[in-house]
Amino acid sequence: xxILGISGSMNPDSTTKKAVAIVLAAAQKAGADTELIHxxxxxxPIYDVRDDDSTYPETVxxxxxxxxxxxxxxxxxxxxxxxxxGALKNxxxxxxxxxxxxxxxxxxxxxxxxxGATNTVNTLHLIMRNLHAWPLPTSPSVPSAYxxxxxxxxxxxxxxxxxxxxxxSQLVQTVSMKNAEKQLK
Numbered sequence: 001x002x003i004l005g006i007s008g009s010m011n012p013d014s015t016t017k018k019a020v021a022i023v024l025a026a027a028q029k030a031g032a033d034t035e036l037i038h039x040x041x042x043x044x045p046i047y048d049v050r051d052d053d054s055t056y057p058e059t060v061x062x063x064x065x066x067x068x069x070x071x072x073x074x075x076x077x078x079x080x081x082x083x084x085x086g087a088l089k090n091x092x093x094x095x096x097x098x099x100x101x102x103x104x105x106x107x108x109x110x111x112x113x114x115x116g117a118t119n120t121v122n123t124l125h126l127i128m129r130n131l132h133a134w135p136l137p138t139s140p141s142v143p144s145a146y147x148x149x150x151x152x153x154x155x156x157x158x159x160x161x162x163x164x165x166x167x168x169s170q171l172v173q174t175v176s177m178k179n180a181e182k183q184l185k
């Protein structure tokens with residue numbers, strides 16, 4: 001089972017990336033092979049609806065291929081101006097519904113403010129449903145992210161740490177159930 005985590009932050013020292021790493025570690029502990037895409041390290045042009053997709057750079061094709069090959073996804077974004085980052089939205093615009101159809105997706109938001117990233121996870125739910133993915137119902141967010149992590153990359157709040165770890169194991173369980181369902185057909 002392949003689980004791909006996507007951090008929608010352009011910050012090299014991203015708290016979003018740290019949050020995704022926690023969820024991925026839990027998914028790996030539950031038996032999945034995991035990989036992280038941190039969009040800051042994956043330069044992509046603006047999606048511009050080209051007639052010939054082959055003219056996009058190799059980074060775009062690798063991104064689409066990795067998403068398509070994954071059995072499940074973890075998608076996370078910092079909350080910028082009340083919604084997902086432009087970098088993540090742009091990357092998602094390269095995906096067609098056929099790449100995500102029936103794919104389980106864990107969603108996560110990270111915010112600098114104390115209110116959390118509710119708008120971001122709600123927006124991600126909307127985008128995933130429109131791409132025919134299966135977003136998990138639990139979508140935690142990390143508030144006050146600038147001060148939420150310790151030096152080892154763990155969350156200082158043990159309950160929030162547990163919520164992110166639970167999200168990773170729930171994703172693996174959901175992918176397993178979807179895979180078993182496919183085998184029955």
